[in-house]
Amino acid sequence: MTEHRIYNFNAGPAALPLPVLEEIQASFLNFKGSGMSLVEVSHRSKWFDDVINDAVVRIKRLLKLDDNFEVLFLQGGASSQFFMIPMNLLPEGRSADYVNTGTWSTKAIKEVELQGKSADVVASSKDRDFCYIPKNVVFNSDAAYVHITTNNTIKGTQWAQMPDTGGVPLVADMSSDILSRPFDPAPFGLFYAGAQKNMGAAGVCVVVIRKDMLERVPENLPSMVKYTTFAAKNSLYNTPPCFAIYTVQLVSKWLEEEIGGIEKMAEINRQKADLLYGFMDSGDFYRGTADADSRSFMNVTFRLPSEDLEKQFIQEALENGFGGLKGHRSVGGCRASIYNPMPLKAVADLVDFMKTFEKKNG
Ligand SMILES: Cc1ncc(COP(=O)(O)O)c(C=O)c1O
Numbered sequence: 001m002t003e004h005r006i007y008n009f010n011a012g013p014a015a016l017p018l019p020v021l022e023e024i025q026a027s028f029l030n031f032k033g034s035g036m037s038l039v040e041v042s043h044r045s046k047w048f049d050d051v052i053n054d055a056v057v058r059i060k061r062l063l064k065l066d067d068n069f070e071v072l073f074l075q076g077g078a079s080s081q082f083f084m085i086p087m088n089l090l091p092e093g094r095s096a097d098y099v100n101t102g103t104w105s106t107k108a109i110k111e112v113e114l115q116g117k118s119a120d121v122v123a124s125s126k127d128r129d130f131c132y133i134p135k136n137v138v139f140n141s142d143a144a145y146v147h148i149t150t151n152n153t154i155k156g157t158q159w160a161q162m163p164d165t166g167g168v169p170l171v172a173d174m175s176s177d178i179l180s181r182p183f184d185p186a187p188f189g190l191f192y193a194g195a196q197k198n199m200g201a202a203g204v205c206v207v208v209i210r211k212d213m214l215e216r217v218p219e220n221l222p223s224m225v226k227y228t229t230f231a232a233k234n235s236l237y238n239t240p241p242c243f244a245i246y247t248v249q250l251v252s253k254w255l256e257e258e259i260g261g262i263e264k265m266a267e268i269n270r271q272k273a274d275l276l277y278g279f280m281d282s283g284d285f286y287r288g289t290a291d292a293d294s295r296s297f298m299n300v301t302f303r304l305p306s307e308d309l310e311k312q313f314i315q316e317a318l319e320n321g322f323g324g325l326k327g328h329r330s331v332g333g334c335r336a337s338i339y340n341p342m343p344l345k346a347v348a349d350l351v352d353f354m355k356t357f358e359k360k361n362g
Pocket residue numbers: 012076077078079080104149151152153154173174175176194195
């Protein structure tokens with residue numbers, strides 16, 4: 001079956017490491033001698049306890065999180081964090097700083113405003129259609145937190161470094177670059193990621209929260225939207241998305257045991273991005289859409305000389321085993337998502353295909 005698999009450049013749900021898929025397949029009918037599949041065992045069983053506990057331990061080790069941080073597995077996608085964050089962490093009468101770098105930040109800001117709370121948009125790249133990350137942003141020292149989107153999946157931009165917020169807790173949507181590069185977790189009050197891009201299968205959002213932030217959670221929120229509910233119960237307050245958490249465990253194991261950790265992963269990610277951007281910059285047929293200093297190492301967005309050529313490129317790429325190269329429906333163009341599981345060889349093969357396509361059509 002594996003010989004029919006294509007290179008999957010989708011933005012999410014996205015490619016998973018082949019060894020992870022193989023382990024799921026091999027253990028599916030009889031998980032760890034239980035006589036049941038993982039999706040049939042109780043979430044209160046020893047089998048599932050081992051899965052969720054191992055996932056937490058590995059994520060903490062990979063991200064170098066000390067005991068000040070809790071790792072939570074929540075449902076409702078990264079999109080639910082857009083409203084849960086202000087509900088839990090933004091007290092009445094205070095304001096939070098937001099940097100608007102595209103569709104996902106815009107949605108996050110809207111959810112604050114829907115609650116009648118104040119989001120101060122301290123910087124935005126809307127003036128140039130979100131093709132860059134704002135620089136030298138000045139934050140309010142009395143902000144309840146500062147929210148950023150570390151990687152902008154649609155526009156293909158990424159914060160090269162996390163901003164200095166001068167002690168105000170940083171809150172970040174890392175849906176499309178978590179576990180792709182090392183960073184210092186200390187300034188973060190919370191960060192979160194829908195698992196379906198870089199961490200596993202759709203259905204779970206990983207939320208990492210610093211324990212002191214839990215003190216802000218108002219008592220009178222519904223239980224299912226309070227971080228404290230899940231922190232008190234190891235994410236097992238109600239039935240969790242067991243299968244998705246299992247995939248996060250396996251991807252974390254793959255990252256530790258087969259790749260050798262986040263530093264090694266970041267080096268491979270740099271090589272992949274350098275290869276693709278380097279090739280695009282060597283001519284003018286493929287045109288990157290993000291400013292060079294704001295380019296994403298995860299989502300490489302580009303245009304061809306015409307929309308007809310883009311359509312033809314995406315179609316012929318698929319026929320040659322390269323799937324998912326269509327840009328997001330809101331922006332058009334092309335996008336190659338080269339998350340952690342995408343091997344360097346796949347990017348090298350894509351560049352070869354792009355060269356051939358250009359020779360024929362350039
Ligand atoms: C950066 C970012 N944030 C949030 C989301 C929304 O995630 P979800 O579909 O898990 O709600 C996405 C989805 O593509 C994303 O790329």
